[in-house]
Amino acid sequence: MTTCRAGASATDRLALHAAELDACGWCLLPAVFESAEVTAMQESLNRAFTAAESDEAVRRRGAAIYAARNVIDVCPDVAAMWRTELLQEFVSRILGPECGLVRGLFFDKPPDQTWSLPWHKDLLIAIADETVAAGYSRPRLRAGVWHTEPPVEVLEQILTLRIHLDPANADNGALCVLTGSHRTGKRAAVGFPSQMIHARPGDVLAMRPLLSHSSGSSSPETRSHRRILHLEFASSELLPGGVRWHRFLRAAGEPHATTSLS
């Protein structure tokens, strides 16, 4: 696996991360957001989820929110939150200049309301309506938004950024990946090494949706949340067969000023 050289310039580091993403299907971009920015993101998401109390996109068990869909709609601030110069440069390096944000999800493993997921790849995209073309699966509604499984070429042109809002470790069900498994397309992956991705708040995991991943439950003793803002970017606003994205927000544009997040 490629690792970062001490003292490499930011551009060199991004090139190394891009090579790592290509080879492994994932890479961790450390300390992208400062602690105050992470707090501002948590607060902004909290406000939006509270306001969307009756929205089926926000999944609750008792008082605890453990996931949310359609996060770009539920919390429009998300469209700006991720835009640091570094992430914009990274996303456009990987996906090209025409790329855009297409879907947002939120995950938490609240203490006492934890969950787990078996090995899988992320095969669904959110689309504007029920209209699909040859090569797409029959659309299904998820929290009011049409989703379909597109041809593999579309999934190969997606990049996910998972912004860590809490520490992630073995105690609170950090994500596990099968390194290199993005290379098997939609097919199940066997024989790839499994790795748990430990992260700190403000770290960003970049991963390909075709990377096989899973996550276990938090340990019963932990009091730690494991909040993740999961953002998917696609290389082009155009989908094969004239299918349309549910949302496509161009990634290029002004990076946020740190203070605007507070």
Ligand SMILES: O=C(O)CCC(=O)C(=O)O
């Ligand atoms: O955040 C996690 O632990 C896994 C979420 C996930 O992989 C999914 O919902 O597809």
